[in-house]
Amino acid sequence: MKSIAVVGAGPAGVTAAHLLALAGHHVEVFESHEHAGGRTRTVHFGEGHWLDTGAGWLTDFYPTAMSILRDNALDDHLTPLRLRGGGDLLLDGNRYPSPNSIGRILGSRLITWPEKIRFFAWMAMLVMRQRPNLRIDRRFDAQPAVQNLSSMGRGPLERVVRPSFEGPFFARLEQMNATLVRSWLRSLSIGSFFQVDRGMDRPWRDLAAELTVHYGATVTAAGGAGAARAWVEVGGERRSFDAVVLAAPAPVCATLLAADAPQQLAEVPYVPHVRVYAARHSTVPVPRSAIHVFPNEIVATVERGQGGDPAWGRVPTGWEWTLLCAPSASSDQLITLDDEELLDTMFSEASALSGERLEWRDHEIVHVVRWSHAVPVVDPNYYARIDALPDLGPIIFAGDWTDQPCVEGAVRSGVRAARRIDDSIPSRPEVDRR
Numbered sequence: 001m002k003s004i005a006v007v008g009a010g011p012a013g014v015t016a017a018h019l020l021a022l023a024g025h026h027v028e029v030f031e032s033h034e035h036a037g038g039r040t041r042t043v044h045f046g047e048g049h050w051l052d053t054g055a056g057w058l059t060d061f062y063p064t065a066m067s068i069l070r071d072n073a074l075d076d077h078l079t080p081l082r083l084r085g086g087g088d089l090l091l092d093g094n095r096y097p098s099p100n101s102i103g104r105i106l107g108s109r110l111i112t113w114p115e116k117i118r119f120f121a122w123m124a125m126l127v128m129r130q131r132p133n134l135r136i137d138r139r140f141d142a143q144p145a146v147q148n149l150s151s152m153g154r155g156p157l158e159r160v161v162r163p164s165f166e167g168p169f170f171a172r173l174e175q176m177n178a179t180l181v182r183s184w185l186r187s188l189s190i191g192s193f194f195q196v197d198r199g200m201d202r203p204w205r206d207l208a209a210e211l212t213v214h215y216g217a218t219v220t221a222a223g224g225a226g227a228a229r230a231w232v233e234v235g236g237e238r239r240s241f242d243a244v245v246l247a248a249p250a251p252v253c254a255t256l257l258a259a260d261a262p263q264q265l266a267e268v269p270y271v272p273h274v275r276v277y278a279a280r281h282s283t284v285p286v287p288r289s290a291i292h293v294f295p296n297e298i299v300a301t302v303e304r305g306q307g308g309d310p311a312w313g314r315v316p317t318g319w320e321w322t323l324l325c326a327p328s329a330s331s332d333q334l335i336t337l338d339d340e341e342l343l344d345t346m347f348s349e350a351s352a353l354s355g356e357r358l359e360w361r362d363h364e365i366v367h368v369v370r371w372s373h374a375v376p377v378v379d380p381n382y383y384a385r386i387d388a389l390p391d392l393g394p395i396i397f398a399g400d401w402t403d404q405p406c407v408e409g410a411v412r413s414g415v416r417a418a419r420r421i422d423d424s425i426p427s428r429p430e431v432d433r434r
């Protein structure tokens with residue numbers, strides 16, 4: 001039996017801790033916040049009313065995450081996500097149905113028929129060459145995404161892929177590498193999506209409930225690289241363990257390791273993300289709408305709906321809600337504003353875009369979401385740099401940044417970290433296929 005510290009109770013840390021504890025090790029998790037879940041955080045406003053502030057969905061092309069949920073009887077909390085397929089794209093001031101399904105692209109005025117044929121031929125080649133389930137294909141690691149995708153034609157790239165992609169990844173296509181975009185295009189085209197009943201953080205909270213987790217415990221330093229044992233500093237005390245799993249964003253790991261931090265940690269780029277949510281009682285029906293704005297400056301999506309309809313969480317009947325998301329470029333600035341200034345800026349932009357007067361002050365619930373490290377940006381040569389991370393002995397990294405920037409990537413990294421410490425722990429789909 002080994003003694004192991006896990007820093008961070010997001011999906012990566014909880015997965016590692018869960019598997020190690022199951023294998024009989026003594027595991028202690030240290031988590032800054034008072035709850036598990038990390039960037040899958042759900043905020044509850046009252047009975048039957050919650051908002052998923054980070055991750056909004058899981059999908060059937062997350063085989064590793066799904067296997068952990070299944071093993072722990074947590075998969076019956078999944079409900080099909082009915083948001084996909086809806087919404088409009090406001091592109092250069094004109095409105096089109098969002099091109100997020102084969103049927104919608106076929107019927108779209110966004111691109112011409114010759115462009116559609118070329119695009120679907122390109123996608124068919126992708127499906128043949130690219131393996132499913134977000135497998136990391138190193139052949140394309142060095143290539144910028146835009147260069148790799150240029151052969152699908154300018155119309156599909158600029159008017160279908162770019163607007164559909166830059167929203168969910170909070171970054172510009174120019175920043176991403178072809179490995180990331182190809183793996184997601186392959187999987188997104190056929191995936192089914194799910195929400196988690198009572199909140200996206202629920203699986204990690206449920207698993208964490210079975211573990212020894214110190215909440216409100218911020219680790220301030222970690223060390224022991226190359227030594228027999230590793231240590232963490234928490235609450236002014238230095239604690240020694242056989243192994244330490246650092247399951248926090250890369251910049252946090254760099255700070256904790258200080259002079260021992262490998263150079264590659266500082267080279268993991270992140271984008272911030274800001275979104276705001278407002279809800280109020282209402283007797284007037286508000287039809288579900290989602291506008292994805294492109295190009296965008298302050299607001300990237302304006303979503304509205306009424307209670308009982310699909311939402312990013314759940315909203316009770318008799319309520320209406322509005323969710324505004326900022327793109328990465330303006331999130332950089334918005335994240336520095338105080339709440340009032342930020343809400344004024346985003347709501348006035350959303351009013352101008354939607355043509356409806358939207359005022360946050362009229363609402364009973366107003367919630368501002370700020371993620372300073374929303375997602376790592378998988379840029380050219382990203383995986384080459386991650387692969388070159390030196391072995392630090394009893395210090396092991398986990399986190400979405402070591403794999404794919406999503407819950408599946410985080411869970412895979414957690415399985416991998418657990419297996420580094422105890423190779424009798426069974427592997428999972430996609431974990432060893434890097």
Ligand SMILES: Cc1cc2nc3c(=O)[nH]c(=O)nc-3n(C[C@H](O)[C@H](O)[C@H](O)COP(=O)(O)OP(=O)(O)OC[C@H]3O[C@@H](n4cnc5c(N)ncnc54)[C@H](O)[C@@H]3O)c2cc1C
Pocket residue numbers: 007008009010011012013030031032033036037038039040053054055056057058217218219220247248249252273371373374375398399400401405406407408410
């Ligand atoms: C707005 C948004 C939307 C997203 N949408 C999706 C989506 O729909 N689907 C999807 O799959 N993914 C989505 N993601 C990404 C997904 O949330 C992350 O990939 C996943 O949560 C990463 O898990 P992790 O365990 O690696 O890191 P995290 O979830 O960030 O967990 C790290 C944990 O470490 C803790 N921590 C940090 N520093 C310390 C310290 N010094 N001491 C102690 N604890 C510390 C943090 O508090 C946190 O709980 C989204 C992310 C954001 C921000």
